[in-house]
Amino acid sequence: MWVKWVTIHESYGFSQFSQELRRFLETNGIRVRIVMARRAGNLYELQVPKSQQTKAEQYRDTFKEAWQ
Secondary structure (H helix, E strand, C coil): CCCCEEEEEEEECCCHHHHHHHHHHHHCCCCCEEEEECECECEEEEEEEHHHHHHHHHHHHHHHHHHC
């Protein structure tokens, strides 16, 4: 079975926020992969399976609030 991946976060360079977000999602049971897109320099995308997208977006928003 194929997995459809969706992007939930993009950043230029692999920032500390991206690293911490990835770790946070993984500890909450969300599969995460990092893809480097070369369309605009070093653009990194955090992607999750489409089946886990809503849960991952909720965790991302929670993490963003705590990060600030």
